Amino acid sequence: MNLRNVLLPLAAVGLPGFGFAAYGWAGVLAVVGAMVMWGLLHFTRLVAVMKKTARRPMGYVGSAVMLNARLRKGVDMMHVLALTQALGEMLSAADAQPEVYRWTDASQSHVTCEFRHGKLVSWVLFRPQDGNASPPPAAP
Template identity: 40%
Template sequence: MPAIRPALAWTLVAAALAVGAVGWGWRGVVLAVTVLAFLLLLQFNRVVRVMKRASQMPVGRIDSAVMLNAKLEHGMSLMKVVQLAGSLGTKVGDAPETWAWRDAGDVVVTVEMARAQVARWTLERPGDGVDPTSVPDRPAE
């Protein structure tokens, strides 16, 4: 489910309360508050499920960094990234907010967050540097 911007969320809350009050009086307001409380409980339940699953894995460890790299998108929330990774990331830096996940092959995905959303990410494999002894100086004849 895509995230809703706070201004839009508060506008929807005000609209629900207004429609409830105009349409059904105090009973409508009670209904609107009940529905809003239910929606907040659903969101809270979703966060708890993600954190429960993430708590079962070591911090910063994932099954496949390449798969996480392939599933990342600009604008994702940190909760969605944790849901995809299946574990909490290791905090690498504060400015910009940076998190990292590592798999068994020491492949690392580093995610930079800006305004609570994914701004950029990198995939670092061990031995990404080219070994000069493995590249021939001239083509084979």
Template identity: 40%
Template sequence: MNRDAMLSWVLGAAAVAVGYVQWGWRGVILATTLVVFWMLLQFSRAVRVMRDAASAPVGSVPSAVMLHAKLRRGMRLTQVLRLTGSLGRRLATEPETFEWADASGAAIRAELEGGRLARWDLQRSGEEAVSPPSGPSPA
């Protein structure tokens, strides 16, 4: 289980415990309702991103260069899909590799590890791949 999922479960359990201590069974019901509401919001956001991405042609972006400039290490897949506006063309499963191309022939290849963007490079038609600048990854 990754760190974000563990933190979510701990916060949910803490909300239920605080609700019980403060207001008894009514607090447990309130905390449970809030946790379920939060989960529904997250699910709704993910479905909206996937629906919007599915309505566009697979693997296409308006500008691969602009996408390359906006990508950051550690972005979640839903954040990448929101930037691209389309589902990527899957190239490999280990590591998860997707590609998006624009009309000029430039393409972005993105590798995901644990659902987060790990590496990506820009490939222009007839040129070598351009990798992102190396630097500290966000915490």
């Protein structure tokens, strides 16, 4: 079980209670205002990333090598989309775990990423040795 699924609802209930105990109704309004602002900031980031990804071809990245260097285990899908500024080419079946996506650059180098429950668990960089090399077959 993900601890975040328990702590966020507890914080959403507990923080206004703490605000009321400390400062009365003004504390509740300040805490609720801060929680709304936090939600709006995350929503704004989500919309900005999705606008950028809508303008680029699916599965394309400027440099697969640079993407490979910037990836880290445990980052979420939104972070990877912000790095690539494009939706990945889905290689796995829909609604199946793990989810496998691929981003390819102009030199036919590509990065294949594996996500479990929205978090990056592994990735592989493929670089063709010569201009005639073909990429390996897609993951099942």
